[in-house]
Amino acid sequence: MEEHAVIPSTLYVDLDGTFTKSDLLFESLVIAIKNNPLNMFLCFFWLLKGKAYLKHQLSQRADVDTKLLPLNSEFYTFLLEEKSKGRKVVLATASNEKYAKRICNESDLFDSYISSDINSNLKGKAKLLLIQSKNEKFSYAGNSREDFIIFEKCEESYLVNPTKKAKKLAVQSPTSKTFDDSYVSKLVWIKQLRVHQWLKNLLILVPLIVSGKFMDSDSILLSVLGFISFSCLASATYIINDLLDLESDRSHIRKKSRPLAAGTISLVNGKIAAIILFVLAFAIASTLNDLFNLVLILYLVLTLAYSLKVKQYIGMDVIALASLYTVRIIAGAVIVGVTMSFWLLSFSMFVFLSLAIIKRCAELKSLEETTKVRTTGRDYHVEDYMVLMSIGTSSAMLSILMFCFYVNSNVLADQYQQPTLLWLILPALCYWMMRMWIKTHRGEMHDDPIVFSLKDKGSIVTIGFMGFIALLAQVL
Numbered sequence: 001m002e003e004h005a006v007i008p009s010t011l012y013v014d015l016d017g018t019f020t021k022s023d024l025l026f027e028s029l030v031i032a033i034k035n036n037p038l039n040m041f042l043c044f045f046w047l048l049k050g051k052a053y054l055k056h057q058l059s060q061r062a063d064v065d066t067k068l069l070p071l072n073s074e075f076y077t078f079l080l081e082e083k084s085k086g087r088k089v090v091l092a093t094a095s096n097e098k099y100a101k102r103i104c105n106e107s108d109l110f111d112s113y114i115s116s117d118i119n120s121n122l123k124g125k126a127k128l129l130l131i132q133s134k135n136e137k138f139s140y141a142g143n144s145r146e147d148f149i150i151f152e153k154c155e156e157s158y159l160v161n162p163t164k165k166a167k168k169l170a171v172q173s174p175t176s177k178t179f180d181d182s183y184v185s186k187l188v189w190i191k192q193l194r195v196h197q198w199l200k201n202l203l204i205l206v207p208l209i210v211s212g213k214f215m216d217s218d219s220i221l222l223s224v225l226g227f228i229s230f231s232c233l234a235s236a237t238y239i240i241n242d243l244l245d246l247e248s249d250r251s252h253i254r255k256k257s258r259p260l261a262a263g264t265i266s267l268v269n270g271k272i273a274a275i276i277l278f279v280l281a282f283a284i285a286s287t288l289n290d291l292f293n294l295v296l297i298l299y300l301v302l303t304l305a306y307s308l309k310v311k312q313y314i315g316m317d318v319i320a321l322a323s324l325y326t327v328r329i330i331a332g333a334v335i336v337g338v339t340m341s342f343w344l345l346s347f348s349m350f351v352f353l354s355l356a357i358i359k360r361c362a363e364l365k366s367l368e369e370t371t372k373v374r375t376t377g378r379d380y381h382v383e384d385y386m387v388l389m390s391i392g393t394s395s396a397m398l399s400i401l402m403f404c405f406y407v408n409s410n411v412l413a414d415q416y417q418q419p420t421l422l423w424l425i426l427p428a429l430c431y432w433m434m435r436m437w438i439k440t441h442r443g444e445m446h447d448d449p450i451v452f453s454l455k456d457k458g459s460i461v462t463i464g465f466m467g468f469i470a471l472l473a474q475v476l
Contacts, residue, residue: 009089009137009155013079013110015093015100017143018160020069021263022246024095025055030244033063034308052121059096066103068250070263075141075160075179083109083344090114092131092140094123124149139176145169163268192242192259192270193235195278200450201230203325203348204332211338212416212474219336226292226335229284230328233296233387236277237303239270244307248378253366254447291334299327314379318356325352343406351433355449357392358436361385362445366383389441396433402431421473425466 016023018153032039032307041122046054050189083089086459091113093100100115114130116122122130124146131138131150141151141158145165153158159166161182170178189217195385204227213219240248259265301322311317326348333340360378364385380388407422416422435458439445446452 003456008082008085009139010088010135011079011082011139011141011156011158012090012092012114012131012141012150014142014144014147014160015091015103017163017266018072018075018141018147019079019091019103020071021161021266022069023051023267024093025100026267027064028055028058028062028096028099031064031247032058034244034312037308041048042224045168045441050121052116055094055096055121056118057179059098060104065247066253067106068247069437070250070261072161072180072263076156078158079109092122092127094121094127127352128153133147141179142166147171152174161266163266167418182268184259188259188264189273191442192239192265193273194238194245195235196424196451196454197234197238197448198231199454200325201234201328202226202252204230204326204335206329206344207333207338207340208336209474210341210344210416211336213338214474222288222335223332225284225288226331229281229288229296230299230331231290231404232277232284232298233281236274236281237300237307239274240304241278241307243267243270243274270426289337292331295327295331295334297322297330300322302327305349311378314384317378318353318360321356321359322349322353339410341406341419342407343402347399347402347406350395350402354392354395354399355436357388357395358440358445358449359447361388361392361440362447362449364388365440365443365445366447368443391438393437396437400426400429400433416473418473418476421469421476424469428462428466428469431461432466435459435462 009222013019016025018028020439029043035417039058042057043054046057079089088111091100091104091110091111093113093115095115097113097115097117100113104110104113114122114127114134120126128150131140132153138154139156139158140147140154141160142148142150143159143161143166144163147159147166148169150174156177159175159178159181161169162178162182192323205223208219208223239260242258245255246261249255249258256263260267260270281296282293285296302320304322306317308321310320326345328347329340329345357386360380364380364382365380367382403426407426436445436449436452439452439456446455453463
């Protein structure tokens with residue numbers, strides 16, 4: 001007598017955090033605000049009508065590319081195996097029906113879906129009641145504390161990519177199986193915080209050096225505190241930028257590996273880390289003078305404006321980036337209480353404008369390796385490369401000219417022991433700018449010229465030489 005195969009119960013799968021590593025409510029909110037900043041204020045009124053209504057309105061104003069969402073790979077493999085055995089798999093999500101329907105249409109994995117609509121928010125108990133109305137016996141996969149209400153009633157419970165609270169509950173109420181419970185290493189956080197980018201904040205020390213106050217212990221201490229404060233703020237803004245740029249980063253050949261875009265670090269943890277860094281940055285800044293606090297706020301406003309809107313406009317984005325570099329020098333000047341030379345600030349604007357354009361040209365060069373003709377999230381086309389290159393190289397030459405005016409200015413006699421030595425920097429600066437642009441034109445430039453300079457021996461030697469000459473002119 002043949003034994004009949006036991007048909008496993010229908011498996012209901014949560015979407016946010018379980019099937020994918022992302023959160024569609026947050027992503028739709030970001031896209032809606034980027035499309036129209038006024039939507040940020042409308043969210044308050046939509047929320048008054050309920051979370052379901054908020055999700056519906058955001059879904060109407062945001063179009064998340066669900067094909068790019070990062071998946072929990074271990075659990076996804078398990079789902080494919082279960083599907084191949086003939087098991088019925090249903091997407092059960094609190095996200096709006098627009099996205100649930102789209103994911104089901106894009107994948108052969110799900111047989112159907114249940115989701116939130118304009119009137120109901122399918123979460124926790126509401127989701128459980130709907131599932132029970134469809135299946136007396138069922139299995140469920142989730143990742144959060146709210147999912148344990150459903151786990152208590154199902155045959156098999158699968159905990160996927162669990163939150164901290166879910167892990168604690170799992171100790172008291174064990175689930176059938178756990179998937180994608182990965183530990184985020186310190187190296188991943190270092191990558192996310194862009195610690196290597198803190199080198200940009202060394203620009204805060206430029207006024208300390210050129211003013212001759214680098215032997216004053218109080219000025220050194222204040223400048224170091226300013227550096228730490230700016231580094232914390234910069235890392236916080238990098239997180240915010242990545243949270244706002246999730247979709248465009250995922251479609252980028254290299255940026256898709258960033259921790260937040262790839263889902264290695266959860267969006268929730270990313271937001272918590274940003275808040276902590278913001279608090280730390282301004283707590284340190286409060287120990288310095290009021291002008292530094294104002295410059296720090298200016299930097300934050302410029303960065304947020306860049307991340308939310310400015311980066312979408314051709315030309316404005318690179319000017320904003322150059323301004324952010326120059327703001328660092330201004331911050332260093334207000335810390336030690338010196339007035340910066342007009343020519344030095346002009347040099348700063350032009351040299352960093354050139355480097356910002358190098359960044360865009362490198363991105364356009366990388367597009368040539370793909371079938372894309374324009375950047376994602378920015379208004380640049382491949383055919384813009386030659387125009388940008390001409391502007392960028394002109395800015396490089398103008399920065400060299402501004403440096404000549406700086407060296408030739410009379411104010412240096414009070415700041416340097418041997419100001420004429422600074423002319424030795426000129427050929428090195430010319431060489432470095434030419435090297436950066438030739439590497440860019442060859443397609444050998446990294447997306448970030450700062451990262452490239454840290455790895456390029458020619459750049460390291462040249463920048464080191466220029467720094468050595470600047471110090472020598474102070475002490476001889």
